Amino acid sequence: MSAGSDSCRAVMGTVTMAVSIPERGMKRRFRLREKSIESFIFLNGMLAIVVLLGVLVLLLREGLPVFWHTPPWEFLTGTRWYPVSDPPTFGILPFFVSTLWITLVATAIAVPVGVGCAAYLAEVASSKLRETVKPIVELLAGIPSVVMGFIGLMLLSPLVQSAFNLDTGLSGLTAGIMLSMMSLPIIVSVSEDALRAVPEEFRQASYALGATRWQTIRHVCLPGALSGITAAVMLGVGRAVGETMTVLMVAGGALAVPWAPTEPMMPMTAAIASGIGNAVRGGFQYQALFAIGLILFVMTLAVNLIADRVLERQKRKFAG
Amino acid sequence: MTVDGISDTGTTQDRGTLRTEKTNLYYGTFQALKDITLEIPPRAVTAIIGPSGCGKSSFLRLFNRMNDLITGARVEGVVEIDGLSICGPEIDVVELRKKVGMVFQRPNPFPMSVFENVVFGPRRHGRFSRAELDDIAERSLRQAALWDEVKDKLGQSAFALSGGQQQRLCIARVLAVGPEIILMDEPCSALDPMATLKIEDLMRSLAKDYTIVIVTHNMQQAARVSDITAFLMMEADRSGILVEHGVTSQIFTNPEDKRTEDYITGRFG
Numbered sequence: 001m002s003a004g005s006d007s008c009r010a011v012m013g014t015v016t017m018a019v020s021i022p023e024r025g026m027k028r029r030f031r032l033r034e035k036s037i038e039s040f041i042f043l044n045g046m047l048a049i050v051v052l053l054g055v056l057v058l059l060l061r062e063g064l065p066v067f068w069h070t071p072p073w074e075f076l077t078g079t080r081w082y083p084v085s086d087p088p089t090f091g092i093l094p095f096f097v098s099t100l101w102i103t104l105v106a107t108a109i110a111v112p113v114g115v116g117c118a119a120y121l122a123e124v125a126s127s128k129l130r131e132t133v134k135p136i137v138e139l140l141a142g143i144p145s146v147v148m149g150f151i152g153l154m155l156l157s158p159l160v161q162s163a164f165n166l167d168t169g170l171s172g173l174t175a176g177i178m179l180s181m182m183s184l185p186i187i188v189s190v191s192e193d194a195l196r197a198v199p200e201e202f203r204q205a206s207y208a209l210g211a212t213r214w215q216t217i218r219h220v221c222l223p224g225a226l227s228g229i230t231a232a233v234m235l236g237v238g239r240a241v242g243e244t245m246t247v248l249m250v251a252g253g254a255l256a257v258p259w260a261p262t263e264p265m266m267p268m269t270a271a272i273a274s275g276i277g278n279a280v281r282g283g284f285q286y287q288a289l290f291a292i293g294l295i296l297f298v299m300t301l302a303v304n305l306i307a308d309r310v311l312e313r314q315k316r317k318f319a320g
Numbered sequence: 321m322t323v324d325g326i327s328d329t330g331t332t333q334d335r336g337t338l339r340t341e342k343t344n345l346y347y348g349t350f351q352a353l354k355d356i357t358l359e360i361p362p363r364a365v366t367a368i369i370g371p372s373g374c375g376k377s378s379f380l381r382l383f384n385r386m387n388d389l390i391t392g393a394r395v396e397g398v399v400e401i402d403g404l405s406i407c408g409p410e411i412d413v414v415e416l417r418k419k420v421g422m423v424f425q426r427p428n429p430f431p432m433s434v435f436e437n438v439v440f441g442p443r444r445h446g447r448f449s450r451a452e453l454d455d456i457a458e459r460s461l462r463q464a465a466l467w468d469e470v471k472d473k474l475g476q477s478a479f480a481l482s483g484g485q486q487q488r489l490c491i492a493r494v495l496a497v498g499p500e501i502i503l504m505d506e507p508c509s510a511l512d513p514m515a516t517l518k519i520e521d522l523m524r525s526l527a528k529d530y531t532i533v534i535v536t537h538n539m540q541q542a543a544r545v546s547d548i549t550a551f552l553m554m555e556a557d558r559s560g561i562l563v564e565h566g567v568t569s570q571i572f573t574n575p576e577d578k579r580t581e582d583y584i585t586g587r588f589g
Contacts, residue, residue, distance in 0.1 A: 126391075201428035205490070208386060208424075209441040209497055210417035219444070224431055 059297055063290030066090060075291065079257050083275065083285035090288040092295075094257045098172060098265035099296075102247060105176025105261050106183060106240040111233050113180070114187030115222075118229075121188070122195035123217050134192065141185035149249030152178040157250060164262050170252035172261045178246050183236035190235060194228020195221055227310045234307030238300050244269035268292050335402060336362035336500040336531035338383055343397035345378055347390060351559040352378045355397075358550055358562055362500075365523055365532040367546035367568065369539065371583065374552045375560025376535040380503045383533070384420040385413045401501070418445060421494030423504040427486035427511075429478035429493070434470050437478045437489055441497035456496050464492035465522050484515025491522065501531040509537060520545045539584055543572050551580045 067075065070090045078091015117137065121130045156177060157169030164173070198221050206216040222229070252264020253274070266274070272289045279286040338360040345353035353375045360366045368376045378387060385406065387393040399407050406416055418441070429437045438457040442448055448456070457474070461467040466488040470481065478489055487507060494502055504523070508516040523532055523545050536542050542549055549572070550565035564577045575581045 199428075201424065201426065202430055204386070204389075204424065205428045205430065205493075206440070207389060208384060208417055208422040209444070209493065210414045211441075211444045212414060215444050219440070220430060 055297065059290055059294040063287055063292075063294040066284060066287035066291045069284055070288070075288075076295075081255055081271070083279070083288060088284050088288075090284070090291075092268065092271070092288075092292055094255055095266055095268040095271045095292065096295075097257050098251065099241060099267040099269070101172040101258055101261045101265060102176045102179060102251065102267050103237060103240045105173055106179035107233070107237055109177060109180035110183045110187055110236050110240070114184050114232070114236065115191050115229055117184070117188045118191035118195055118232075119217055119222065122192045123213070123221055134189070137188045138185050140181065143182075145182065145243060145245040146249070148178050148182055149246040152246060152250035160262075166262055168252060168264055170250055170264050172251055172258055172263060172265045172267075175247045175251035175265075175267070176240075176261060178250055179240040179243055182243060182246065183239045186239060187232045187236040190232035191225065191229045194225035194232065197228065198224035227313050231307040231311040234303050234310065238303040238307070241303065242269060242296065242300050244273050248273050268296050272296075337402055338501065338531065338533070339398065339400045339403075340379075340382065341398035341400075343382065343395065343399055345375070345382065345387065346392075346394045346396075348392040351557070353382075354555065354559040354561050356552075356560070356562045358565055360531060360533055361548065362531045363527060363529065364547040365527045365534060365545050366548040366550065367542035368533065368535045368550050368552060369537075369542050369583075370552035370560070370563075371554065372537070373558070374554045376552055377505050379552065379560065380422075380505055380533060380535050383501065383503060384417050384422055385411070386422065388413065414445075418497050419499055420501045420503060421497060421499035423487070423490050423494060423502065423507045425506040425509055427483055427490055429481075429486050429489050432478060433475050434478050434481070434489060435474040438492050438496050440493060445497065457492075460492040460496040461489075463495050463526070464488045465518065465525075466492055482515070484511050484518055487511060487515070487519060488522065491519075491526075495526075499530065501533070502526065504532065504534040506535050506537060508541065516541070539572075539586075543568060551575075551577075551583065553579060553583065 069088075070078070075090055075092060076096065077093055078089065079093045080089045080091045081094060082089040121134055125133065152174055153170075157171075157174050159169070160166065160171060160174045160177070161169030202220050202224060203216055206220045211219070247267050248270040251267060251270060253266045253270065254264040255266060256263075258265040272292050275285065275289050279289055339358070341357045343353060343356045344351060356379065368379060370376050381387045382395065382399050383401070383406070387395070395407050398405065401419070405411075430440060432440075435453075435457055438460050439448075439453045442453060442456050458467060458471075461470060466485060469485060470489070473480065478486060481489060487510075491502075491507075508519050511519065520541065523534065526532055527547070534542075534546065546568045548565065549568040551563045551571065552560050553563050555561055564571065564575060564580045566576075571580065572584055575584065
């Protein structure tokens, strides 16, 4: 934070200097100004990379040492997490499988609903309706995750409990459903943009050939926007993988490897959040939690990189 | 089925006759076409000429109801194919558009393979075996004078073809649906002269079997390819009217209306 504002101030200084150089002619002054603005923007761009690298270095430094205690393979496949017993055991398979279950449930719900909603907004709804509904959907993204957790606790978990006749409504399924709602906004928003980027000419051609609206959506618009929709799904999945508070509140927090989505479970994010308060700084548990963070970081980074790639391809597809 | 009804009433001789009578087209409150009365004969090329913005394209789109896609568009008066009105809400536009194909100003193949482009219509309208689709594709591409150029690249992206080839692919795509009437909205305006020539040759050969209506800005093109020419222009309130129509040679050599003469001799437009 402070590094950012420092560099900002430094650059502002350069700008003032550049502007205050008198009688050197407009051209030179203009060039200096241009240069300083350029370097200011450059620094901002660099800042993001610095932060990213900083996070990575921190996670590596704090997390890697645990692998001297527990080898990576045991760490990933171990089913027992006893951080305070002596000696402690660190197996994160329960958390890893929980994260997979919850992400799977969230994706299975959010993708069809989100893409369907996007198709409706982009292809069917009147522009007036679209301009009303889309901001509302995007507003969903702004609901604090702790509030979503409340909703999950109060409304959804009793429903899930009675629907599946469970001992507790706090389960991976409940968490997945809540997460699906939280990843909907980004899926709808990005998919809708992708659909609207499909050139109007294709729709015209399709209708003129006698295709119905549904056929046009199914066979022209959706394939045309496929890579954008894929990116939207990736972003939504990334959100689901990384979400913490909601899953901490509604997933149930059980430490066994869950075999069904209806079991209570503890995904990786929740494991970190619930453990970090008790962990001794620099201790094994502390390091193990950072190692989980490292794995999460790599997972979400991979998802985001793939999404980026796919979006890039979508842009190129219609450029030519 | 409604359009099947249409085809049944006309004799085989004049299948594909288009007719408008005192037809008005409105976009909201703006009147785009005013009192257009015109009959377009089958198995001939009819050119619609006129200055920009006079409603040529709008007129063309009356016949496949593409104006329906524009909110606020409204048609008054008669629009008929073979004596049956196509304006009512009871008309199945899918069936109508199967009979009335359209080629657009810019070649607009789908981002798919050449083959998939051609069989797009048939795939939407029925179940065909792979062999039947192969057959339809070859027949349509031959008809569009494109087969020899693309027979080895049916699996390639349609965007790999040249502009002229893409436009002929779009024509093949229309032919694959089995239309009686083909509307062409300035089909050569994005093409070079050689590609234009090929499309014009194609139009002449297609006119043996189809009703061809072409909107064009290019007077020479109208003179070269069309049998009938209709001249539209704008009135003071910017709505399009039909000034004159007739046999092309007569319109171009001996127009009845002073405005037609001014336009074709390049005095305005």
